[in-house]
Amino acid sequence: MLxxxxxxxxLAQVAARLADRKFKLDAEAFAALENDRKSLQTRMQxxxxxxxxxxxxxxxxxRKGEDVTAIMAEVASLGDELKxxxxxxxxxxxxxxxLMLSMPNVxxxxxxxGNDESANVEVRRVGTPREFDFAVRxxxxxxxxxxxxxxxxxxxxxxxxxxxxxxxxxLHRALAQFMLDTHxxxxxxxxxxxxxxxxxxxxxxxxxxxxxxxxxxxxQKGGDEVGPDQYLISTSEISLTNTxxxxxxxxxxxxxxxxxHSPCFRSEAGSYGRDTRGMIRQxxxxxxxxxxxxxxxxSFDALEExxxxxxxxxxxxxxxxxxxxxxxxxxxxxxxxxxxLEVWLPxxxxxxxxxxxxxxxxxxxxxxxxxxxxxxxxxxxVHTLNGSGLAVGRTLVAVLENYQNADGSITIPTVLRPWFxxxxxxxx
RNA sequence: GGAGAAAUGGCCGAGAGGUCGAAGGCACCGCCCUGCUAAGGCGGCAUACGGGGUAACCUGUAUCGAGGGUUCGAAUCCCUCUUUCUCCGCCA
Numbered sequence: 001m002l003x004x005x006x007x008x009x010x011l012a013q014v015a016a017r018l019a020d021r022k023f024k025l026d027a028e029a030f031a032a033l034e035n036d037r038k039s040l041q042t043r044m045q046x047x048x049x050x051x052x053x054x055x056x057x058x059x060x061x062x063r064k065g066e067d068v069t070a071i072m073a074e075v076a077s078l079g080d081e082l083k084x085x086x087x088x089x090x091x092x093x094x095x096x097x098x099l100m101l102s103m104p105n106v107x108x109x110x111x112x113x114g115n116d117e118s119a120n121v122e123v124r125r126v127g128t129p130r131e132f133d134f135a136v137r138x139x140x141x142x143x144x145x146x147x148x149x150x151x152x153x154x155x156x157x158x159x160x161x162x163x164x165x166x167x168x169x170x171l172h173r174a175l176a177q178f179m180l181d182t183h184x185x186x187x188x189x190x191x192x193x194x195x196x197x198x199x200x201x202x203x204x205x206x207x208x209x210x211x212x213x214x215x216x217x218x219x220q221k222g223g224d225e226v227g228p229d230q231y232l233i234s235t236s237e238i239s240l241t242n243t244x245x246x247x248x249x250x251x252x253x254x255x256x257x258x259x260x261h262s263p264c265f266r267s268e269a270g271s272y273g274r275d276t277r278g279m280i281r282q283x284x285x286x287x288x289x290x291x292x293x294x295x296x297x298x299s300f301d302a303l304e305e306x307x308x309x310x311x312x313x314x315x316x317x318x319x320x321x322x323x324x325x326x327x328x329x330x331x332x333x334x335x336x337x338x339x340x341l342e343v344w345l346p347x348x349x350x351x352x353x354x355x356x357x358x359x360x361x362x363x364x365x366x367x368x369x370x371x372x373x374x375x376x377x378x379x380x381x382v383h384t385l386n387g388s389g390l391a392v393g394r395t396l397v398a399v400l401e402n403y404q405n406a407d408g409s410i411t412i413p414t415v416l417r418p419w420f421x422x423x424x425x426x427x428x
Numbered sequence: 429g430g431a432g433a434a435a436u437g438g439c440c441g442a443g444a445g446g447u448c449g450a451a452g453g454c455a456c457c458g459c460c461c462u463g464c465u466a467a468g469g470c471g472g473c474a475u476a477c478g479g480g481g482u483a484a485c486c487u488g489u490a491u492c493g494a495g496g497g498u499u500c501g502a503a504u505c506c507c508u509c510u511u512u513c514u515c516c517g518c519c520a
Contacts, residue, residue: 004477041478045489052489055501059446068500075500227510248438248475371475373438377457379475 001100001366008034017106020113020328025103033099037092044085051078101210105363107328108300108337114327120340121327126311127320129344130402138347139400140278143168145408146426148279148400159276160268160283167426171399171412172286174419176261176392179288179313183389187309189259189290194239196262200229202242205368207334207360208234214269217283232265237386240291245368248379249293254372255302256293259389261286278397280352285393292385293370296362299383300337303359307339310355310389316415319398320344322351336361341390343398354394357387 007014007030015025054075061068107113112121140148147168153161164172183189197219203209208216208231217232233239240258249256264287275281290309294302307323314321326338335358342351362381365371371379403411409428412420420426 038478041489045478048489051500055446055499058500062446072500079500250438373456377473 001363002103002106003362003366004100014106018103020107021104021331022115022329023104030099033092033096037089037096040085040089040092044082044089047078047082047085051075051082054078098210101204101367104333105207105336105361107331107335108359108361111331111337112325112327113329115329117327117330119327120330121325123323123325123339125320125322126315127318127344129320129346132346134406136346136401137404138278139397142400142404142408142410146410150278157283160281162279162282167420168396170419171410171416171426172392172396174416175395175399176286176288177419178316178416179389179392179395180259180261182313182316183259183288183290183309186312187257187290189257189309192236192240192243192258192260194236194243194260194262196233196239196265197230198233198239198242200231202238202245203231205242205245206238206364207332207367208238211333215267217265217267233262234266235264235287235386235388236260236262236289237291240289241293241364241384241386242368244293244370244382247370249370249372249382251295251372251374254293254295254382255298256291258291258293259288261288261392263287279393280397282393285391287391287393288389290357290385290387290389293382294385295372296380296383299359299361299385302383302385303337303339303357306385306387306389307341307357310341310357310387313390313395314341314343314354317395317399317413319395319402321354332356332358334358334360334363336363341388343394344402345398346401346404352394353391354398355388355390358385360384360386 002014011027011031015027018025054071057071058068058075061071112119114120140150147164147166149163149165152163156163180191184191200209203216216234219230219232221227221230239262240260243258244256263284265284266282268281268283271281279285290306292302292306311321311323321341321343324340324342326335326340331338338356338358340353341355341357343354344350345352361383364384365381370382370384372382374380399413399416400410403413405411405425405428407428410426412424412426417424
């Protein structure tokens with residue numbers, strides 16, 4: 001959520017920056033709403049003050065044993081007017097809140113302005129794509145003989161679900177554990193295990209709701225118990241970041257670094273026909289997530305560091321990749337700046353997204369009410385960051401394709417061999 | 429699933445229809461005293477929003493798990509929900 005003060009004082013500028021993000025803020029409508037809010041609030045507060053004064057007078061009079069019928073009569077007429085004013089204010093506040101919740105974060109000034117991915121900026125390339133002296137196969141063809149089974153996945157759950165068995169399942173697990181161990185062992189993250197089903201208010205906190213409900217899986221309890229609306233997490237950023245919701249942290253608690261390995265569930269509404277083959281785009285995939293809760297002045301340094309943490313995984317796996325700065329039009333809702341990591345996929349002869357690292361500034365903190373007491377004893381919103389470190393399913397794809405051999409076997413990356421009892425290949 | 433208890437400020441914990449934004453303690457900050465790996469005294473110390481002031485600050489309103497209700501007036505009474513704890517049952 002944006003700072004409403006900023007909207008009041010700098011409406012035109014905020015509207016312009018939101019326009020870069022393809023959000024049309026009707027400045028006039030907002031200003032009108034703000035105006036109404038002000039007059040309604042003032043009126044309501046006046047009436048409340050009157051009521052409080054009268055009630056106090058009644059109390060005083062009663063204690064002295066004086067007659068209170070006169071004051072009682074005076075205050076009687078107040079009730080209805082107050083109720084009406086309060087109702088009108090609540091209604092308006094609701095509309096204002098809904099509008100505020102629907103606005104994306106504004107981009108940091110260092111973010112390139114642009115409409116779509118064509119305006120993204122490549123920051124660097126690391127590693128050189130391998131030269132193959134045989135016909136490159138894609139991960140489906142390479143993986144199938146060793147246990148990648150889309151057909152059974154579809155039988156169980158439909159399109160975009162895959163069953164892994166044997167060495168492929170093991171490789172998948174090894175990847176996740178390697179990532180987790182690296183982040184906890186070398187990058188200072190605390191390992192976490194969190195719920196995969198969360199209440200709707202949690203989704204408001206990180207920004208998936210109210211706007212992106214169609215991307216989520218909504219779940220329902222058996223029986224006829226009614227509780228809050230609940231959803232499967234689309235990323236453990238949601239549960240990790242929200243662990244600090246509605247809390248007042250101490251300055252020395254910061255920075256907090258959390259990591260978790262979890263499945264992610266995405267409806268992929270609107271992506272029909274895209275990446276239908278293989279494991280690139282699934283309804284369920286695993287991801288090792290990094291989340292940081294940091295001091296507001298340190299969040300952009302933390303973002304660079306976090307990108308480095310994600311890169312370290314790719315480097316240790318010896319996978320070629322590039323780093324991209326997303327432009328304003330391509331960034332996620334809550335982000336103020338985002339770097340994507342794209343891994344080289346030989347079969348597609350291109351780089352594909354495998355990690356996304358974002359600084360959300362105070363946008364999520366404001367929605368979650370997460371603050372810390374700063375050096376001067378003032379409560380300030382923290383800044384939140386999240387990044388994939390990495391998407392496990394896509395990393396599996398990248399390993400299969402980049403490590404494939406002419407005979408259909410797969411060389412196991414050196415760092416993963418401990419999970420294979422020292423074996424060096426799958427198949428072959 | 430059954431029975432009961434509870435939810436108050438960063439934390440602990442009083443409160444029981446008006447004088448309560450809320451005693452007391454801890455933590456924290458300032459000053460003083462004293463001096464040594466301690467202690468004592470005094471003062472300050474919730475949040476959000478509105479209005480005023482360059483500002484320190486002043487002022488109004490709201491907030492005692494959440495939402496409704498009763499009342500001139502609710503932390504205190506009533507209803508619903510959520511969460512936690514205890515006992516019983518069931519259970520990976």
